[in-house]
Amino acid sequence: MTEPTSQPASTVGPLVVHTAEELRRALADAGRVALVPTMGALHEGHRSLMRLARAQADTVVVSIFVNPLQFGPNEDFDRYPRTLDTDTGVCAQEGVDVVFAPTVNTMYPTEQMVTVQAGAMGDRLEGASRPGFFTGVLTVVSKLLHLVGPDLAVFGQKDAQQLAVVRRMVADLNLPVEIVGAPTLRDPDGLATSSRNVYLDADERASALALSRALNAGRDAAADGPEAVRAAAQGVLDEAAKAAPPVELDYLALVDPATFTDVPADFTGEAVLAVAARVGTTRLIDNVPVRLTRS
The missing domain is CATH 3.30.1300.10 (Pantoate-beta-alanine ligase, C-terminal domain)
Incomplete structure (x- = not known):
């Protein structure tokens, strides 16, 4: 395996795949793989995660999936931005190799009966304000880790509680992946990029x-x-x-x-x-x- 090196922005663009089988073929002989899980609507904060991943891996995968399991009944699932073409362009500029953009049916082909829960750690703060949120997050992250099989996955420190519960899930379930936290990126006026x-x-x-x-x-x-x-x-x-x-x-x-x-x-x-x-x-x-x- 070669040492991971930084690469210039892609002039061709990433391979966009939508199914588990396409993903498996795309990652054959991929070397050291980094996953950046996102819900799309990519911004400078996401770019910073991709750059961190690019510096540490041979192959960078960005997942783009608006996960219905982590939205409550009165939250903004329907209006959450869905901009796959623009997002793919961002990924191309950052040298991403593979964009995994599954449908809801790909991620949840049947009713999700088995979920991953954060326990007491997920019942506070965001978990108290958004019941079921961390169950949705951990369930989809666990599925993405199994589908992609990365050596490392990069999450933003802006979602600090999410980062903490993901790290605990990986430790408690002995998942073979390194979780990397990236510093919060801020707009020039100080607002956290979101x-x-x-x-x-x-x-x-x-x-x-x-x-x-x-x-x-x-x-x-x-x-x-x-x-x-x-x-x-x-x-x-x-x-x-x-x-x-x-x-x-x-x-x-x-x-x-x-x-x-x-x-x-x-x-x-x-x-x-x-x-x-x-x-x-x-x-x-x-x-x-x-x-x-x-x-």
């Missing part, structure tokens, strides 16, 4: 910037301990709740990155400050790492 940002109008986007301001304020208070971190972030969000349009807070939490349980008042070490809020009709999440040390 496919859902396109739903925001100019006023909503201005209000949404309070999320990153709150996280930065919390991180800046780290020397004074966990309670100071929470209070600093909450203060920014309290002001944002009075804005027009308002930021409607779902949760703000300072958690252990491995378990996503709240850290105690005397905690030292690495933590994650996570927030979720709604601006208009759009729900946004964000987080930053926080290193807590005794002052």
